[in-house]
Amino acid sequence: MTKVRVYEYAKRLNMSSKEILTILTRLDIPVANHMSVMDEATIGKVENFFSDVKKRAAERHAHEVEKELRERQQRRQDNHNRTDDNAARKTSGTGDENQGASLERNRVMADQTGQTARPTSREGDRQDDSRRDGRDNGQYRPRSNDAHTGGRPSYGEQRRNDDTRAGAGRAQGTDRPSHGDGQGRPRQDREQGNFSSRGPRGAGGRDGRPASSNGGGRPGGMNRDGNRSGFGGGGGRPGGPSRDGNRGGFGGGRSGGPSRDGNRGGFGGGGGGRSGGPSRDGNRGGFGGGRPAGNRPAAGGIAPAQQKPAAPGSLRKEKEKGRDKQSFARHEEFNEQKLQRSKRRNGGRQAPALPTEVTVEGPMSVGDFAKALQREPADVIKKLLLLGIMATINQEIDTDAMELIASEYGVTLNVVEPVDEEALDMLIEEEDPANLKPRPPVVTIMGHVDHGKTTLLDAIRESKVTATESGGITQHIGAYQVEVNGRPITFLDTPGHEAFTTMRARGAQVTDLTILVVAADDGVMPQTIEAINHAKAANVPIIVAVNKIDKPDANPDRVQQELTQYGLVPEAWGGDTIFAPISALKKEGLDELLEMVLLVADVQELKANPNGRPRGTVIEAKLDKGRGSVATVLVQNGTLKVGDIVVAGTTYGRVRAMVNDMGRRLKQAGPSMPVEIQGLNGVPSAGDQFVVYDDERGARNLVEKRMSREKQEQMQTTSKVTLDDLYKQIQEGKVAELNVIVKADVQGSVEALVQSIEKIDVSGVRVKVIHRGAGAITESDVSLAAASNAIIIGFHVRPDVNATRMAEAEKVDIRLYRVIYNVISELESAMKGMLEPEYKEVVLGHAEVRETFTISRIGTVAGCYVTDGKLSRDAEARLIRDGIVVYEGKLDSLKRFKDDAREVQTGFECGVTLERFNDIKNGDVIEAFVMEAVKRD
Numbered sequence: 001m002t003k004v005r006v007y008e009y010a011k012r013l014n015m016s017s018k019e020i021l022t023i024l025t026r027l028d029i030p031v032a033n034h035m036s037v038m039d040e041a042t043i044g045k046v047e048n049f050f051s052d053v054k055k056r057a058a059e060r061h062a063h064e065v066e067k068e069l070r071e072r073q074q075r076r077q078d079n080h081n082r083t084d085d086n087a088a089r090k091t092s093g094t095g096d097e098n099q100g101a102s103l104e105r106n107r108v109m110a111d112q113t114g115q116t117a118r119p120t121s122r123e124g125d126r127q128d129d130s131r132r133d134g135r136d137n138g139q140y141r142p143r144s145n146d147a148h149t150g151g152r153p154s155y156g157e158q159r160r161n162d163d164t165r166a167g168a169g170r171a172q173g174t175d176r177p178s179h180g181d182g183q184g185r186p187r188q189d190r191e192q193g194n195f196s197s198r199g200p201r202g203a204g205g206r207d208g209r210p211a212s213s214n215g216g217g218r219p220g221g222m223n224r225d226g227n228r229s230g231f232g233g234g235g236g237r238p239g240g241p242s243r244d245g246n247r248g249g250f251g252g253g254r255s256g257g258p259s260r261d262g263n264r265g266g267f268g269g270g271g272g273g274r275s276g277g278p279s280r281d282g283n284r285g286g287f288g289g290g291r292p293a294g295n296r297p298a299a300g301g302i303a304p305a306q307q308k309p310a311a312p313g314s315l316r317k318e319k320e321k322g323r324d325k326q327s328f329a330r331h332e333e334f335n336e337q338k339l340q341r342s343k344r345r346n347g348g349r350q351a352p353a354l355p356t357e358v359t360v361e362g363p364m365s366v367g368d369f370a371k372a373l374q375r376e377p378a379d380v381i382k383k384l385l386l387l388g389i390m391a392t393i394n395q396e397i398d399t400d401a402m403e404l405i406a407s408e409y410g411v412t413l414n415v416v417e418p419v420d421e422e423a424l425d426m427l428i429e430e431e432d433p434a435n436l437k438p439r440p441p442v443v444t445i446m447g448h449v450d451h452g453k454t455t456l457l458d459a460i461r462e463s464k465v466t467a468t469e470s471g472g473i474t475q476h477i478g479a480y481q482v483e484v485n486g487r488p489i490t491f492l493d494t495p496g497h498e499a500f501t502t503m504r505a506r507g508a509q510v511t512d513l514t515i516l517v518v519a520a521d522d523g524v525m526p527q528t529i530e531a532i533n534h535a536k537a538a539n540v541p542i543i544v545a546v547n548k549i550d551k552p553d554a555n556p557d558r559v560q561q562e563l564t565q566y567g568l569v570p571e572a573w574g575g576d577t578i579f580a581p582i583s584a585l586k587k588e589g590l591d592e593l594l595e596m597v598l599l600v601a602d603v604q605e606l607k608a609n610p611n612g613r614p615r616g617t618v619i620e621a622k623l624d625k626g627r628g629s630v631a632t633v634l635v636q637n638g639t640l641k642v643g644d645i646v647v648a649g650t651t652y653g654r655v656r657a658m659v660n661d662m663g664r665r666l667k668q669a670g671p672s673m674p675v676e677i678q679g680l681n682g683v684p685s686a687g688d689q690f691v692v693y694d695d696e697r698g699a700r701n702l703v704e705k706r707m708s709r710e711k712q713e714q715m716q717t718t719s720k721v722t723l724d725d726l727y728k729q730i731q732e733g734k735v736a737e738l739n740v741i742v743k744a745d746v747q748g749s750v751e752a753l754v755q756s757i758e759k760i761d762v763s764g765v766r767v768k769v770i771h772r773g774a775g776a777i778t779e780s781d782v783s784l785a786a787a788s789n790a791i792i793i794g795f796h797v798r799p800d801v802n803a804t805r806m807a808e809a810e811k812v813d814i815r816l817y818r819v820i821y822n823v824i825s826e827l828e829s830a831m832k833g834m835l836e837p838e839y840k841e842v843v844l845g846h847a848e849v850r851e852t853f854t855i856s857r858i859g860t861v862a863g864c865y866v867t868d869g870k871l872s873r874d875a876e877a878r879l880i881r882d883g884i885v886v887y888e889g890k891l892d893s894l895k896r897f898k899d900d901a902r903e904v905q906t907g908f909e910c911g912v913t914l915e916r917f918n919d920i921k922n923g924d925v926i927e928a929f930v931m932e933a934v935k936r937d
């Protein structure tokens with residue numbers, strides 16, 4: 001790499017010189033300014049700096065990830081250790097210890113569930129007893145005082161007294177987990193030799209009444225708020241004694257009942273079946289049936305149905321350990337659920353996980369980027385500063401800067417191409433080159449005023465069109481086609497400028513080449529240069545038609561000479577621009593000119609697929625009284641047919657009829673063909689691109705989408721204007737703005753009006769056309785005007801009924817005109833009236849202070865004599881002492897003797913007080929004056 005200047009290097013990196021200078025200073029590289037030269041070594045250092053920044057960020061990121069992993073592992077390990085400790089404590093512990101553990105567990109669970117309930121010591125004993133019973137015998141043995149609950153696992157006891165109506169399952173589900181889950185039943189099973197894998201549900205044991213049938217446990221209670229969802233798991237409520245006693249009342253359990261939202265049900269898992277109460281005849285004991293939780297089996301939930309029968313006593317330790325692990329898993333899961341719930345409760349206020357990857361579509365503001373990174377904008381700005389990039393929150397940064405910042409945060413930045421919605425809407429798909437066929441060129445004519453554009457257009461049309469289409473009635477549809485040597489050429493009828501400006505403003509490129517008309521007697525003029533610039537910007541080849549060569553003072557060589565300055569060098573002089581001398585008036589040289597057009601077109605190899613999806617551009621559109629919306633369109637691809645569903649801008653419809661520039665009805669129109677179509681539901685704008693949709697619904701949807709987008713954009717722009725510009729204007733105190741909506745009968749008039757309106761020059765006031773269009777004034781125009789405080793100008797159009805009604809309600813000013821001049825002059829005067837009036841000071845008179853009095857609560861009263869003019873009560877006043885103004889304000893009071901006076905004329909005495917001013921002295925002069933508005937001219 002050779003030496004470069006700072007600014008060049010900055011440009012290369014798409015950065016500012018200031019940024020590079022800051023980096024150089026940070027690197028201690030002496031540098032003077034943006035013109036300083038950076039040698040290879042310096043550049044190397046800067047580049048190293050960038051890669052260092054990236055590397056550091058990547059390392060930091062990797063380190064953080066590693067640390068996080070380590071911490072997680074550690075946590076997991078701790079949890080395991082804790083589980084093992086618990087298990088060990090339980091297996092070796094005494095009854096007291098067990099009780100302690102049990103109490104501890106209770107405490108933990110109560111804490112976790114947010115409950116304060118703790119078992120009483122009696123309950124604790126009982127729990128302990130019951131557990132011990134089970135453990136000691138290696139089997140479950142119902143205790144006599146628990147007869148009706150059978151071998152209810154201890155934790156269920158807690159709620160028995162609290163809620164007599166609730167089944168045990170509910171109690172457990174509400175309060176704490178059943179630690180009898182899946183334990184009691186297998187033991188029961190062993191004892192009874194009977195095992196019901198699924199306890200019948202419902203009937204038995206409800207409300208503690210005797211069951212009328214099999215003792216089905218009441219399912220773990222329905223969870224109303226989900227918070228305490230069947231955590232305790234089933235623990236079926238014991239069935240009461242059965243009526244016939246044969247089958248006994250059995251505590252069948254279902255796991256924690258379904259929670260309302262389905263998320264949290266059944267945490268506790270399968271119902272810990274308990275033995276039912278003793279049946280009357282005592283024939284059979286109770287059976288515990290369990291059903292797994294609705295959503296997922298919890299740790300202990302699978303036990304009842306699938307677990308093997310209880311392990312014999314020797315396996316007790318293992319079992320205890322397993323149970324604790326299950327319990328721990330439940331705790332963990334519960335904790336997780338609790339966390340989720342709290343997040344939900346906090347409405348997501350919990351700090352979200354920071355992204356590790358961010359996808360952007362290109363440059364964005366610092367604020368937006370910070371949002372995407374979920375970082376504080378200030379932090380991002382700080383980082384940018386460190387990189388030498390000064391940016392505010394609203395300033396846009398490019399993807400390079402974004403990448404640097406992202407890497408600082410250890411975030412991967414993906415830059416993707418933004419989705420081209422318009423291309424999607426326009427159903428743009430790539431054409432297979434094999435399907436492309438040559439198409440006629442589309443030509444526009446440009447040039448300076450009066451150089452003969454219209455004459456040339458007419459001359460070509462007359463000499464070519466009428467010759468080929470005898471009998472045709474030529475129609476001005478904005479474009480026409482002529483045939484030269486059997487090959488068609490399309491001419492856009494609209495004088496070049498509009499074709500270029502309006503079309504190009506809408507992104508439409510319709511012209512393949514342009515004929516630049518230059519009058520040989522006049523030479524290159526301002527609009528000639530403008531035309532050249534337009535064509536060059538659009539990358540459209542130019543053929544120069546040197547016109548009016550019939551004129552005696554014609555000097556074609558001068559034209560050639562002058563145009564070389566603008567890069568148009570004739571072939572004869574070694575350039576590549578074709579110059580064709582013509583006389584549009586005398587129709588001389590036209591054939592040669594047109595042949596040149598074909599020649600240039602050939603070089604361009606203009607092609608389209610006549611069988612592709614029809615699409616093109618609206619050249620001109622208007623609202624016709626008899627025919628409705630009429631649009632001249634240029635087909636640019638495919639073949640447009642009558643009956644096709646067309647979307648153009650914010651209008652759509654089925655092509656009802658199609659005519660060419662000769663007024664001939666057509667059934668179809670191929671590439672480069674201009675046709676006038678009817679059938680759209682509105683008037684599209686010149687430059688709108690059209691496409692044929694397969695179904696009407698799709699077309700309608702697209703149009704609705706566009707309309708709402710347009711409305712939103714308009715609202716946004718206008719609200720911006722109101723908030724930003726207007727505020728600024730108020731601040732500056734000198735600029736007002738007049739928002740205008742222009743509606744006219746044809747698009748041409750709209751453009752003409754807009755141009756004239758925008759030219760109105762009243763100092764201090766800006767006119768802004770916020771919306772324009774052809775067609776009647778509609779409700780949507782009025783609503784836009786109301787929202788943006790605009791007036792509506794209608795030219796040869798009227799508001800429809802709804803628009804009129806709405807305008808009245810919203811107090812929107814609609815002005816209708818038939819003459820452009822009136823529009824402009826009325827607007828001008830309205831704008832002048834709008835200006836803040838200019839004020840000038842008018843001195844009313846002077847009074848001399850002859851005496852002063854001080855009156856408490858009033859202050860200094862000046863006894864004055866009016867020397868000239870008058871003093872007026874409402875006037876403003878200044879106090880002049882020795883030619884110096886010592887006070888300026890208002891007269892506070894004006895009295896003649898004791899009475900208030902409205903004014904006091906020359907030669908009279910009066911008493912005067914000044915507003916909040918008492919330092920009045922004899923000999924001071926009071927000057928009374930008013931500010932009068934001056935009418936602008």
Ligand SMILES: Nc1nc2c(ncn2[C@@H]2O[C@H](COP(=O)(O)OP(=O)(O)OP(=O)(O)O)[C@@H](O)[C@H]2O)c(=O)[nH]1
Binds near residue numbers: 449451547
């Ligand atoms: N002698 C002579 N006069 C011409 C020729 N071409 C146009 N004119 C005259 O020049 C004048 C202007 O011609 P237009 O065709 O109206 O020129 P224009 O460029 O379309 O003018 P604008 O529409 O005002 O921009 C008319 O009086 C034409 O008759 C020509 O080849 N020879």
